[in-house]
Amino acid sequence: xxxxxxxxxxxxDQTEFTCHGEAHIARPDNPSEISDEExxxxxxxxxxxxxTHFERWTHDHGCRRWFNVMRDxxxxxxxxxYKMGEAKPVISNE
Amino acid sequence: xxxxxxxxxxxxFSYHENWEKAWSSPDLKPEYDVVIVGGGGHGLGTAYYLAKxxxxxxxxxxxxxxxxxxxTGRNTTIIRSNYLWDESAxxxxxxxxxxxxxxxxxxxxxxxxxxxxxxxxxxxxxxxEITRRGYSNYLNGIDAEILNQDQVAKKIPxxxxxxxYPVLGALxxxxxxxxxxxxxxxxxxxxAENLGVDIIQNCEVKGIDISNGKVVGLQTTKGSVKVDKVGxxxxxxxxxxxxxxxxxxxxxxxxxxxxxxxxxxxxxxxxIMSNSVHVYVSQSDKGELVVxxxxxxxxxxxxxxxxxxxxxxxxxLVELFPIFSRLKMLRSWGGIVDVTPDRSPIIGKxxxxxxxxxCGWGTGGFKATPGSAHxxxxxxxxxxxxxxxxxxxxxxxxxxxxxxxxxAAAVAH
Numbered sequence: 220x221x222x223x224x225x226x227x228x229x230x231x232d233q234t235e236f237t238c239h240g241e242a243h244i245a246r247p248d249n250p251s252e253i254s255d256e257e258x259x260x261x262x263x264x265x266x267x268x269x270x271t272h273f274e275r276w277t278h279d280h281g282c283r284r285w286f287n288v289m290r291d292x293x294x295x296x297x298x299x300x301y302k303m304g305e306a307k308p309v310i311s312n313e
Numbered sequence: 314x315x316x317x318x319x320x321x322x323x324x325x326f327s328y329h330e331n332w333e334k335a336w337s338s339p340d341l342k343p344e345y346d347v348v349i350v351g352g353g354g355h356g357l358g359t360a361y362y363l364a365k366x367x368x369x370x371x372x373x374x375x376x377x378x379x380x381x382x383x384x385t386g387r388n389t390t391i392i393r394s395n396y397l398w399d400e401s402a403x404x405x406x407x408x409x410x411x412x413x414x415x416x417x418x419x420x421x422x423x424x425x426x427x428x429x430x431x432x433x434x435x436x437x438x439x440x441x442e443i444t445r446r447g448y449s450n451y452l453n454g455i456d457a458e459i460l461n462q463d464q465v466a467k468k469i470p471x472x473x474x475x476x477x478y479p480v481l482g483a484l485x486x487x488x489x490x491x492x493x494x495x496x497x498x499x500x501x502x503x504x505a506e507n508l509g510v511d512i513i514q515n516c517e518v519k520g521i522d523i524s525n526g527k528v529v530g531l532q533t534t535k536g537s538v539k540v541d542k543v544g545x546x547x548x549x550x551x552x553x554x555x556x557x558x559x560x561x562x563x564x565x566x567x568x569x570x571x572x573x574x575x576x577x578x579x580x581x582x583x584x585i586m587s588n589s590v591h592v593y594v595s596q597s598d599k600g601e602l603v604v605x606x607x608x609x610x611x612x613x614x615x616x617x618x619x620x621x622x623x624x625x626x627x628x629x630l631v632e633l634f635p636i637f638s639r640l641k642m643l644r645s646w647g648g649i650v651d652v653t654p655d656r657s658p659i660i661g662k663x664x665x666x667x668x669x670x671x672c673g674w675g676t677g678g679f680k681a682t683p684g685s686a687h688x689x690x691x692x693x694x695x696x697x698x699x700x701x702x703x704x705x706x707x708x709x710x711x712x713x714x715x716x717x718x719x720x721a722a723a724v725a726h
Contacts, residue, residue, distance in 0.1 A: 220619040221619070233621070234621045238610045238612075240565065240612075255711045255712065258711075262654075262710075263654045264562065264563045265552075265562075265563065265565055266561065267612060268552075269553050274611065292566075293615060294615065295615050295617070
């Protein structure tokens with residue numbers, strides 16, 4: 220179980236939050252023009268990395284706001300939490 | 314050596330110390346016709362059917378850990394085929410048909426026990442769902458009985474039908490049940506090796522060699538190997554392997570937990586599943602209650618679930634069966650399951666020629682083991698999926714022809 224540092228409320232128990240999958244996926248600007256394959260990739264295909272993952276969470280039982288989390292999927296360690304709209308953090312090689 | 318009464322008696326004279334090993338540990342050869350990556354039930358079964366039904370001689374199964382150490386040995390062993398959609402019904406019922414003859418086919422007792430499975434309904438909506446699914450099952454030739462509250466209470470004496478979420482009825486599949494999960498891996502491994510398959514344990518694939526869009530070799534921790542065809546059957550690590558071959562998958566890998574209680578005398582002679590309060594339970598032949606529920610909602614490769622999921626399993630269990638409330642839980646464990654958007658597996662071709670994939674079984678792959686292995690063996694051999702496997706192609710995520718079992722059952726299977 221995680222302790223998640225909500226950018227708005229501070230550290231709270233994981234049970235207050237819900238994970239909503241991979242972050243930083245932009246909806247194509249021209250849905251009517253792209254191919255079925257490109258649309259399928261946007262809808263369904265995910266990075267699913269073994270390592271650093273960027274994902275969206277909501278603080279359902281708190282401020283009810285959305286934010287992003289940078290987390291290692293092998294150790295489950297949360298590296299960083301940041302607000303929606305902030306730039307995607309760079310993965311360091313350490 | 315065949316397992317038989319004759320050999321049992323014969324070996325008793327030497328105090329059972331001279332039984333042959335069920336399978337050996339051969340060295341990796343430099344070249345194979347077919348390499349199966351992943352030595353779980355689905356992978357070993359694929360190798361077995363490739364050798365037996367399609368006469369492929371030169372096959373290896375590469376397993377990162379040891380046989381039976383992955384999800385094949387980590388699940389709650391439930392087997393059923395009462396799925397809603399025709400495509401799923403065909404696939405899972407193919408598996409149940411094979412389960413029924415598996416112990417004699419493999420000469421290995423997989424302890425398949427058709428003790429019956431009750432899918433509980435707790436609301437009018439649930440009753441409508443099981444009625445719809447039950448009739449769909451009838452039409453697909455799958456046994457299904459729709460029971461009312463009294464019938465459920467009579468068949469399951471300890472159940473509390475008047476709890477917070479009352480039990481209004483159930484969908485019963487009598488051909489459903491459980492099997493000994495380790496024995497499935499061991500049985501397929503032994504039977505495959507008897508047909509000449511090399512089972513290479515502690516051999517992790519580190520790279521996939523591709524030349525002109527065709528797979529030509531694999532880099533492993535035990536050296537490199539040349540291949541003609543490769544079947545990827547990697548529960549929990551599908552995306553990792555796909556990335557090595559340069560494509561991605563519509564998959565998220567999430568933790569799924571299960572736990573067992575201390576062993577008690579026989580008290581539950583069937584399998585119970587409840588989608589609405591979300592728990593499933595059966596009693597193993599050792600007497601332990603085997604309990605499972607939903608997966609965690611976040612991606613992880615840690616093979617460890619979160620603690621609050623354990624409470625989410627136990628609360629509905631003791632509500633349904635107050636008699637279990639004083640049982641101690643002995644062990645809990647987690648596995649990593651590959652979940653697809655429609656909760657149906659991916660079986661078939663990949664963007665790389667002669668590289669095939671069988672993955673995305675999510676939280677319910679064990680029940681499909683023989684059927685999955687059988688149709689995937691044919692896919693690898695012919696280079697094209699058969700009628701049962703065809704709807705589960707990777708391509709369905711572009712065409713939109715999803716087999717949406719998640720919506721059908723409203724639960725992770």
